[in-house]
Amino acid sequence: MREKLLIIDDEQMILELTSMVLSSKGFDVSVVDNAPDSYELIEREQPALVLLDYMMPKVNGLDALKEIQSRFPETYVIMFTGKGSEEVAVELMKAGAADYILKPFSNAKLVERIENVLHIRAIELRNRKLVEEQERLCDEIERWNQELEERVKDKTAELERAHQEILLTEKLVSLGHLSAGMAHEIRNPLNSISLFAQVIRTGLDGDQEMQSYADKIVNEVERIDAILVKLLSTSKRSPFKLRTIHVDAVIEESLQPFLEQMRVQGVVLQKKLSSQTPSILADADELGQIFSNLFSNALFEMKQGGTLSISMEHNDKDILVRVIDTGGGIPEEHLNKIFDPFFTTKDSGTGFGLSVVLRIVKTYAGRINVKSEPGQGTTFQIWLPLV
Ligand SMILES: Nc1ncnc2c1ncn2[C@@H]1O[C@H](COP(=O)(O)OP(=O)(O)OP(=O)(O)O)[C@@H](O)[C@H]1O
């Protein structure tokens, strides 16, 4: 390929002679007699090299050099300078000229310098391309790494969640066996205790103090029995009847027993329920336990007042119910324990409430998640599938 050269010089003689010499050496030469006219030509022809005269009327050679350099970084510039202006030459080299040639010059010298600069240019351009390619590859590797890290993080979180769920399910199953066996063993003797206490009570005709003790025994036995029933319900499904039901109606129903407590505690209710939501097949009492437990927990947290928000929305797959309180929130370190049976932070709690919630949500192939800002409140989200 013939390399393209452009000569910029105001002396017609130089233009003619040099172009003749260089053409005969195999270069593809263009000429122009002033710098301002050269830019368009450079843009179009993209010469490898410009031979630029330093001393020209109109435009200063140094300015032209800078202009060409900034606009056409791949075009190299050799400057012509007059003899005795070595200081200028140093300045030109500093400004980025590839080389300089003192006028008058010999043809042999000129060709030699041009070939040298072209050689260096070829190497430098190749280097520049390699560096660019390397930077591009580094960027790409960096992007891949980030993508990979993201994916590993997502997968790990997903696995962690699945693992937690398996652990919890296993826990509930073994608790189910244990509590079923235990309840069976304990409820019979409890029943006897209660019966005998009642017999004793009738025998204590007239002794009111003793009678009240017998009543206490009966009440305490009932309390133990209630705990056993609750324990059973965390792991075992009670008899159920599936019907077509509206979730908003179930929520309304579950709210009723809490209205008085809310009034006393000064809790404001914000409801956004929709009767337009499609119905689902479920046992209303069973589903209601989800909401009763969530409301009970939320109100426990808002003894000094607050807001309980209940909203629902749906798409073509799920119904989403949100229960939001403005209570004390759940500390981060408790978040993965709250669904565990027996986990409670309350003096009188059994820690079964959310286990029951989780079991029922799972029964209906739904999902539940919790978000909480300590000091700000807690949001439970429950998705129930439509089919
Ligand atoms: N809305 C909430 N705000 C703050 N903490 C909550 C909330 N809901 C649950 N928790 C925390 O999760 C724990 C477990 O709740 P869960 O309903 O399972 O049991 P409990 O309420 O302690 O006892 P139980 O429901 O059996 O009476 C609670 O003790 C409490 O620490």
Ligand SMILES: [Mg+2]
């Ligand atoms: Mg509870």
